[in-house]
Amino acid sequence: MGIDMIFRIAAIGILVSILNQVLIRSGREEIAMMTTLTGVIVVLAMVAKEIVNLFDTVKAMFQF
């Protein structure tokens, strides 16, 4: 965790949006859609651990 993860997610977001534009410009909407989906899944896989961490923290908070 840390600031570098946020930067990494931002970079993936920028890349995916440019890829999307390039693919749509050349008339491949369905592949553009797949690219977006792949980006979302990759970011989700990166963030999953942190979300679990958050849930554990919340759980520990409310368990007396």
Added chain:
Amino acid sequence: MVLKIGGSLLVLAASSLIGWILAGDFSRRPNELRALQGMLEMFETEITFMSNVIADAFDKISKSSQSSVALFFKLTAEKLQAGGMNACQAWEAAVKEGIRATALNKEDESILLSFGKMLGNSDVEGQVKNIRLTLHQLKLQEQKAEESRKKNESMCKSLGVLGGLAVVVVLC
């Protein structure tokens, strides 16, 4: 840290290179189709006005151009001079052998093969008609190739670079 940066640069360079090579194929195909049309026109004049035999005509045509499609004519002339094959078989073998070195696809190959079927088994008029038909088909293929070049060339280049960047970001 240095290792990481070096590896990232390598990955980026490799994927960009792949993109460039794929884009190069798209831009080579229309050029090759154009060269092929020029050569067929030369062949037409060779047989109508100079009445050369196929082996000599093909040898002359293959020497006139630097394009990779000149290989078809060169191989056919060699096979014919070596003997044991008729023009049709020699052309078919040459096309199948030489198509790997060009950027032509299956459709172009089948047009060339059907051109070979008629090669050398009718009179001059029939040959000229066959050449005209092939030229017409190649012209259509060239238009299609030009369209797909416009569509795909820049996409392949940017896709290579961006894909490399994405891999670097995900792996780092």
